[in-house]
Amino acid sequence: MITLYTAPSLWELPSISPACMKLETWLRMAKLPYKAEIPTAQEFAAAPKGKVPFIDYQGKLVGDSTLIIEMLKEKEGIDLDANLTSTERAISLAFRRMLKENTYWGGVHIRYNMQENWRHYREVIAKILFPDAPTAEWEAFIEGMHENIRSQMYGHGMGRHSSEEIVQIICADFQALSDFLADKPFFMGDEPTTLDATAYAYIGNFIKPPYGSPIVDYILQLSNLCQHYERMNQKFFSDRFNVS
Numbered sequence: 001m002i003t004l005y006t007a008p009s010l011w012e013l014p015s016i017s018p019a020c021m022k023l024e025t026w027l028r029m030a031k032l033p034y035k036a037e038i039p040t041a042q043e044f045a046a047a048p049k050g051k052v053p054f055i056d057y058q059g060k061l062v063g064d065s066t067l068i069i070e071m072l073k074e075k076e077g078i079d080l081d082a083n084l085t086s087t088e089r090a091i092s093l094a095f096r097r098m099l100k101e102n103t104y105w106g107g108v109h110i111r112y113n114m115q116e117n118w119r120h121y122r123e124v125i126a127k128i129l130f131p132d133a134p135t136a137e138w139e140a141f142i143e144g145m146h147e148n149i150r151s152q153m154y155g156h157g158m159g160r161h162s163s164e165e166i167v168q169i170i171c172a173d174f175q176a177l178s179d180f181l182a183d184k185p186f187f188m189g190d191e192p193t194t195l196d197a198t199a200y201a202y203i204g205n206f207i208k209p210p211y212g213s214p215i216v217d218y219i220l221q222l223s224n225l226c227q228h229y230e231r232m233n234q235k236f237f238s239d240r241f242n243v244s
Helices: 018-029 041-045 065-076 086-113 115-129 135-156 163-181 194-207 214-220 223-241
Strands: 002-005 034-037 054-057 060-063
Touching (some): 018 034, 018 086, 018 194, 018 223, 054 065, 086 115, 086 194, 086 214, 115 135, 163 214, 163 223, 194 214, 214 223
Parallel strands (some): 002 034
Antiparallel strands (some): 054 060
C-alpha cells in the first residue's frame, strides 16, 4: 500500500494542489492501491522536497509528483503512455512541462496576487494549518508564506509581469491545450494518458475554486477543456464526488 501525502480536498477537487491532484489521478489510472493522508507538521518536516505531494513507498519517502510517477513506472512496470509514438510522447512531455512550469503560476497569481481572492484563500490556508487557532496566532505565519510565494513567483519571472501580461500568457497556454485536444475525448486519443491526469488537475484548479479572474473566464469559454475535466472526474473520481 502506497501512502500519498497530499494537500486537502476542497471545492469538489481531489486536492487544492495541482501536483497532488495530478499524482492521485495517475495512481487511480494506474490502478495502484494507495491511501491518502494530510501530513502532520512532523511528517511534512520529513518531506524529501519540503513540499507535497510525497509518498511512502516500501518504507522509503519519495518526493515530487513527476519523479514519483517515473519511479512507480519503473518499479511497478506501469506505463500509461506505452501506446504512444515517440512524437506523441514528446508532445505530451512538452504540454506537461508547460502546465507545471508556466501555467501553474497563473493559479498562484489568482490566489495570491489578487487581493480579494487572497483575503479568502488565506482563511482557507489558516483553517488547514491552524484549525483551532485564533487569527493572532497564525496571521504572521500566513503573511510570511504569502510573501515567500510571491517572491518565488518573482524569481521565476512570471511575477515580473503586469496582471494583464500574466492573463495574456496563461490564456495562451490554455488556448494551446484546447486547440490540441480539439474534439478528441482525451488528449492523445480514445484513452487517457499521463497528460490527461496532468491537464485534469490544472484545469480543475483554475475553474473549480471560487475565485474570479479573466483567466478563469477565458477557460470557461473553452468548452472542450471543461468537458474534459468532467469526463476525467466521472471516470476516476465518481466514487468521491457522486458525479452523475
